[in-house]
Amino acid sequence: MIKTLGYAAYKAKDALAPFTFERRDPRDHDVVIETKYCGICHSDVHQARDEWGGSVFPMVPGHEIVGVVTEVGAGVTKFKVGDRVGVGCFVDSCRTCEYCRQGLEQYCTQGITATYNGYERDGTTLSQGGYSSAIVVDENYVLRVPDKLPLDAAAPLLCxxxxxxxxxxxxxxxxxxxxxxxxxxxxxxxxxxxxxxxxxxxxxxxxxxxxxxxxxxxxxxxxxxxxxxxxxxxxxxxxxxxxxxxxxxxxxxxxxxxxxxxxxxxxxxxxxxxxxxxxxxxxxxxxxxxxSMIGGIQETQEMLDFCGKHGIVSDIETIAINQVNEAYERVVASDVRYRFVIDLETLKSAGAGF
Structure with missing residues (x-):
């Protein structure tokens, strides 16, 4: 198992706080990603505060994830160590329904495996998101970030x-x-x-x-x-x-x-x-x-490539992980132009609270 540092909501409406947990060791088709940056989406706030109902805790939010591949499973063919990659709003789907077969995994009839605030396909393991030092994802749900795009400002593209x-x-x-x-x-x-x-x-x-x-x-x-x-x-x-x-x-x-x-x-x-x-x-x-709800994996890759071609990224304000609760309040107040992005390197600092 991979020891992982993160920030989590321990229960609804609690401030996010330091949280240590374990990611699975890579299976044959898994990619291990060192998280470099993660955007803050307003839906992170809604779910961490259980404003939509049905939230599961403890919850590590974050589905605008970019980082670098540090390890790959034995059967991985799409990525190698050192690749710049991203993970969006979901990390798995049934892969067999008519929509998954069409590349519309976001509309999977059996339901997607959300990057956080949900359960993996085994029905018991909590999925945890990108406010964390690393994430392990099947290669078929990982995106390639074009070299022309800065990782921090590219993170919000994933949602x-x-x-x-x-x-x-x-x-x-x-x-x-x-x-x-x-x-x-x-x-x-x-x-x-x-x-x-x-x-x-x-x-x-x-x-x-x-x-x-x-x-x-x-x-x-x-x-x-x-x-x-x-x-x-x-x-x-x-x-x-x-x-x-x-x-x-x-x-x-x-x-x-x-x-x-x-x-x-x-x-x-x-x-x-x-x-x-x-x-x-x-x-x-x-x-x-x-x-309309996000996009499938193929379309998301097309979007990233389009953004790489045209030099499109988000306008961002980069913050340390221990500023996340302040950032949540500013998101609610529409006091950001236009997306907060967490620098996950700050998890390693003494100020992160571990």
């Missing part, structure tokens, strides 16, 4: 990046398409960068104009404040595709009115409560309301 890339590709964002991104946060800023690189005309819809300069710097062609009611009149019937990254309560019907005929609004931010949608918002204009 925030693919969460936006997948719907942009699926709904064919590109030249001649008008795309709106609701919210300019950890997810939204990646949507702006990716849609711009794909050649779409990109608009940011944000509560205020406070981040307008950032939006334009990231690649937005237009920026509007949704607190201004005139915005919804001016932009009615404008967009082919709207991606909603916001999990706060909002009137989805108003945003559906901004779609063209046959336009689609895709939800990737998950509100805590149910959101009412009126039939007329969809019927008038033959509009669609859809959802």
């Amino acid at each position: 925030a990046g693919i969460t936006l890339y997948s719907p942009l590709v699926h709904w064919k964002a590109g030249p001649g398409k008008k795309v709106a991104i609701i919210g300019l946060g950890g997810l939204g800023h990646m949507g702006v960068k990716l849609a711009h690189a794909m050649g779409a005309e990109v608009t940011v819809l944000s509560q205020s104009l406070r981040k307008q300069d950032d939006g334009k710097r990231l690649g937005a062609d237009h920026f509007y404040a949704t607190s201004d009611k005139e915005t919804f009149k001016k932009l009615a019937g404008t967009f082919d595709l709207i991606i909603n990254t916001v999990s706060a309560p909002m009137d989805w019907n108003a945003y559906l009115g901004l779609l063209k005929v046959d336009g689609t609004m895709v939800v990737v931010g998950i509100p805590e409560g149910e959101v009412p949608v009126g039939a007329f918002s969809l019927v008038i204009g033959r509009r669609s309301l859809a959802g």
